[in-house]
Amino acid sequence: MAETQGSSTERGEQPSETPPGPGGLPLLGNTLDLYRDPWALYEELESYGDVVHYTAGGNDFNVVLDPTLVEQVLLTDHDAYGKWALGDVGGGIGSEGLVLTEGEQWQRQRRVIQDAFTMDRIRAYGDAMGQYAAEAVEAWDDGEEIALNEAFSRLTLRILAHSLFDLDIDAEAGTVAEFTRTVNDRMDVDNLTAFVPLWVPLPRNRRFKRRVAAFESFVEELIEQRRADATERDDLLSLLLAHEGDGLTETEIRDQMTTFLFAGHETTSLALTYACMALATHPGPRERLNREHERVLDGGIPSLAQLPQLEATERAIKEALRLYPPVYVLFREANRDVELGGYRVPSGQKVTVPQFWIHRKEAFYDDPDEFDPSRWTDGFEDELHDYAYFPFGGGPRHCIGMRFAMQELKTVLPTVLQRVDFELLSDPDPDFSMGATLRPAEDVRVRVRKRD
Known part of the structure; x- marks a missing residue:
């Protein structure tokens, strides 16, 4: 682990020096660097230490690259930081939803929503998760070419809509998919227009506003x-x-549904996509899963009692989430001057916590770019810092749907892999679109091979 400077409290003084970082262009700062190659920018940032400053889109960012400091931001000193909704880049989508609200409002929403994510409720969703996965596979023809990301997006949306909202929105799946693309395109750092304020009457901005308004109307109609x-x-x-007018407003209800319809299916579909993509080109791990599924499941859909036995x-799944975390970076905003790694982060500046970078640090992982599920032994996890691996975030604001997502992944993946093999037709080392989630820049295309 990289050595960090002692805290200001330990030194008996408040730090005055702000974090170091690369210089940038007048007005633009490091915006063009982020646009051209985010991975190269982060490689440069790491050369400055564990807390590094850069500017982009008119904002000051402080990147945290050490797990101990990540823990400080997300857990120990969490009340010193507020959520940042990406400002105008985010377009205000779901601003009254659980992901973006703060303080008492967030606590009130969390108390209501967590009742839908008790273990008893989550377990009750298991049958639908497995059955819908089996039906999806049945619809594929042997030898058919499909886009995994699109197929899993339809499947996870169907599971989420049924489980959380008791809705059948198969006919409207295209509406949700279009909204998902719209949000990701708006926030994609590969598009310089992502940094252009929405009030600027660009065709792209007008199209974004129309599609968001259409999706919000769709959600309001469901309500x-x-x-x-x-x-x-x-x-x-x-x-x-049931809590409308007694804890939740009409706008809050709409934004909760908007948030869950987007994030609740998109992140899980990406995790399934990346897991199957990696397994398609790694015969050793794939064979270990085959043996486990044959021994534990014998061709059946996983039951709740069998899930703990699916260790491989x-x-x-953990390894796929390490290499390709769908939520690949977390943003916070300092709500007062804070000490971080021996530096002063001024009030109002943004703090960036990048899972996609920390998950691949050689200090914590041997051959960090290699897909190697066997690394996840009990001994390895015992030694690994809690915040060297955090695909679901951490601290009080960790993902409320974490247990739902893991049950879904452990149910759907074996159901699919017992029935088909995938021949990967796309690049096994894909380029990524870094928008609201870490998406493949191009469809992950595979040929379906039905198993006997």
């Missing part, structure tokens, strides 16, 4: 349909509506 339905239900949407499956 109105539920209000008009007297059927008694036990799902997240009904739970939200869980290791493959």
Whole structure:
């Protein structure tokens, strides 16, 4: 682990020096560096130490590259930092939802929503997760070429809509997919227009506003349909509506649904895509999964009782999340002057916590760029810093859907892999689109081979 400077408290003084970092162009700062090659920029940033300053899009960022300091930001001193909604880049989407709210409002929302994510409720979703996965595979023809990312997006959206909202929105899947692309395109650092304020009347900005407004209208229509339905239900949407006017506003309910419809399916679909992509070109780990699935499942859909026995499956999922974390960077904003790694981060400046970079540091992982599920032994995890691997975030604001997502991944992946093999047709080392999530820049295309 890189050595960090002692805290200002330990030295008996408050730091006055701000973090070092690369110089940039007038007005633009490091915006062009971020646009041209984010990975190269981070490699340069790391040469300055564990807390590094750069500027982009008119904002001051302080990147945290050491797990001990990540823990300080997300856990120990979490109250010194607020969530940052990417300013105008984010377009205000879901601003009243759980991911972006703060303080008492966030606590109130979390108390309501966490009732939908108790272990008993999550376990009840297991049958639908497996059944929908089996139906998706059944619809593929032997020898068919498919885009894994699109196929898994449809599947995980179907699972989420049924499990959390008791909705069948298969016919509207295209609406959600278009919204997902819109949000990612808006935030993609490969597009310089991502840094252009939304009030600038560019065609791209006008198109973004239209699509967001259309999606919000779609969500509001779903809510109105539920209000008009007297059927008694036990799902997240009904739970939200039960608290309307008594803890939640109409806008908060809409933004919760917007948040979960986007993030709740997109992140899991990407995790499945990357896991299958990696397994398609790594016969050793794939064979270990074959043996485990044959021994534990014998061709069946995993039951809740069998999930703990799928240890090799869980290791493959963890390794995919390490190499390709769908939520690849977290943003915070200092709400007062803070000490971080011996430096002063001024109030109002942004703090960036990049999973995609820390997950691949040689200080913590041998052959960090290699897909190697066998590294996840009990001894390895015991020695690994908690914040050297944090695909679901950390601290009080860790992902509320973490257990739901892991159950879904451990159910869907074996269900799919027992029925088909994938011949990877795309580059096994893909380029990425770094938008709201870490997406493949091009579709991950495979040929389906049905198994006997």
